[in-house]
Amino acid sequence: HEHRWGYEDQEAWRSAYHDCNGKSQSPIDIETSKAIYDRSLPAIKLDGYDLTDQPGLKLHNNGHTLQLSLPSSMRILKGFDEIYLAAQLHFHWGTIEVPGSEHTIDNVHFPAEIHVVHYNSKYADLAEAARKKDGLAVLGGFIGIGLHENENYEKILSALTDVSIEESNTMIPGFNIRHLLPNNLEKFYRYNGSLTTPPCFQTVNWTMFNDTITVSRRQLAALEKTLKAGQNQLLSKNFRAPQLLHGRRVLASFS
Ligand code: 1SD
Numbered sequence: 581h582e583h584r585w586g587y588e589d590q591e592a593w594r595s596a597y598h599d600c601n602g603k604s605q606s607p608i609d610i611e612t613s614k615a616i617y618d619r620s621l622p623a624i625k626l627d628g629y630d631l632t633d634q635p636g637l638k639l640h641n642n643g644h645t646l647q648l649s650l651p652s653s654m655r656i657l658k659g660f661d662e663i664y665l666a667a668q669l670h671f672h673w674g675t676i677e678v679p680g681s682e683h684t685i686d687n688v689h690f691p692a693e694i695h696v697v698h699y700n701s702k703y704a705d706l707a708e709a710a711r712k713k714d715g716l717a718v719l720g721g722f723i724g725i726g727l728h729e730n731e732n733y734e735k736i737l738s739a740l741t742d743v744s745i746e747e748s749n750t751m752i753p754g755f756n757i758r759h760l761l762p763n764n765l766e767k768f769y770r771y772n773g774s775l776t777t778p779p780c781f782q783t784v785n786w787t788m789f790n791d792t793i794t795v796s797r798r799q800l801a802a803l804e805k806t807l808k809a810g811q812n813q814l815l816s817k818n819f820r821a822p823q824l825l826h827g828r829r830v831l832a833s834f835s
């Protein structure tokens with residue numbers, strides 16, 4: 581079941597996976613003029629994100645994305661009603677011509693997007709939590725193109741050729757995952773949504789940071805041109821189209 585869906589026919593997800601047709605789907609377009617400033621949104625406090633002492637982290641090409649496994653010692657201590665433990669991070673991207681972020685800001689896509697997936701510590705693991713209403717918290721960042729190489733992203737991107745084949749893995753040295761997110765974590769949007777891939781469970785408390793992370797054009801091109809999905813196909817354009825809000829509110833931590 582796992583591998584039958586693809587990004588070419590996203591409408592087909594709705595019939596194959598019941599929840600993909602729900603009314604709280606992700607991603608969404610964030611209409612900045614309609615976001616509601618909420619001064620009571622608590623600041624996010626990350627803990628254990630510095631994995632410099634970890635001997636190795638597993639990097640995996642699963643045919644849908646590039647995914648880095650994370651230890652549950654990495655967690656969000658404050659910002660939500662409960663503590664959320666990290667499970668993995670992964671990316672969504674397009675092609676050189678097509679910007680491939682999942683969320684959009686005022687209908688504009690960014691070149692790519694990072695998702696750091698966390699699950700509620702009261703559940704046993706990611707799989708169990710993914711089915712619970714308060715199960716998941718994903719921290720998302722928009723990735724843009726800057727003049728300089730991003731040395732933190734390079735810790736992952738330098739290993740890309742080792743995972744070019746679908747279902748391949750490699751180990752990379754630990755590093756500070758905090759540096760993959762924007763410097764400013766105080767400005768963010770918050771809304772209730774879903775996994776952006778089948779089975780589209782509507783169990784994600786989404787946080788999208790306002791500030792953009794930048795990588796070099798060369799780094800983005802490497803991400804877009806190295807990984808394969810299947811025998812001859814490039815793994816690219818792995819982003820879902822924005823979904824209808826159906827009355828949901830998008831909160832902003834800033835005005
Ligand atoms: O696309 C990912 C999917 O690969 C998996 O990581 C899932 C969590 O179990 O999350 C979605 S997403 O909503 O973070 N894109």
Ligand code: ZN
Pocket residue numbers: 670671672695776
């Ligand atoms: Zn994702």
